Amino acid sequence: KDLKYLHDVEREVGNDKCNITFAIPQCEYDGGDCCPYEIHLSPSFGDGKCDGGVYNTAGCLHDNEDCKAFNDLYRNCPNEALVGTTNVRLGNGICEGGGYDIEECGYEFGDCDQAQIGQDILLYGVQSTSSEIIDFNMLMSSDGSTIIVDMYRTDKFGDYDQVPN
Known part of the structure; x- marks a missing residue:
């Protein structure tokens, strides 16, 4: 018989390499590898x-x-x-x-x-775009009625400093 398709499950499951054959619930997704x-x-x-x-x-x-x-x-x-x-x-x-x-x-x-x-947000004259990542801090109330948007690295006047201190 051709044995090349047999797997040593104990050796392969959980060996830090994802073997998609064992990416099933019964094998705990290859012992967490996948x-x-x-x-x-x-x-x-x-x-x-x-x-x-x-x-x-x-x-x-x-x-x-x-x-x-x-x-x-x-x-x-x-x-x-x-x-x-x-x-x-x-x-x-x-x-x-x-x-x-x-x-x-x-x-x-x-x-x-x-x-x-x-998506794009304009805050204090600075625009967030897909190509230019600007860190905004966004919080929303649990009912969704209130959204707070704040921007890191702004002074008390809302001026944005693109270079961190």
Whole structure:
């Protein structure tokens, strides 16, 4: 018999290399090598809502199939390259900004359509654009009725200092 297709599961699972064959719940996503424990044990994993970043990778079964509709629609979205993106929920109506706010990803699955917070913001005469990252501190009340936008590195007059002190 041809034994070259057999795997030594004990040797391969949890060896710090993702073997997509073992990226299944029964093997704990290759012992955390394909989908880290903090992801696949998170309440957000497989909760019916598509989360970006590491969640939406082949190793994490694209958020345990939650991202199927997104991935079917945006096949050219570079999901594997966006693993560093955090706290992005795709298609929830909130533009979190970041790597998914590009045409290939449907501008964050429609979340970053025009007039959504997270796109270009004009504050104290300084504009935030996709090509020029400016740190804004944004807070929103739990009911969404109040939004506070503040900008780091501004003096008491609201003048922006592009060079940190």
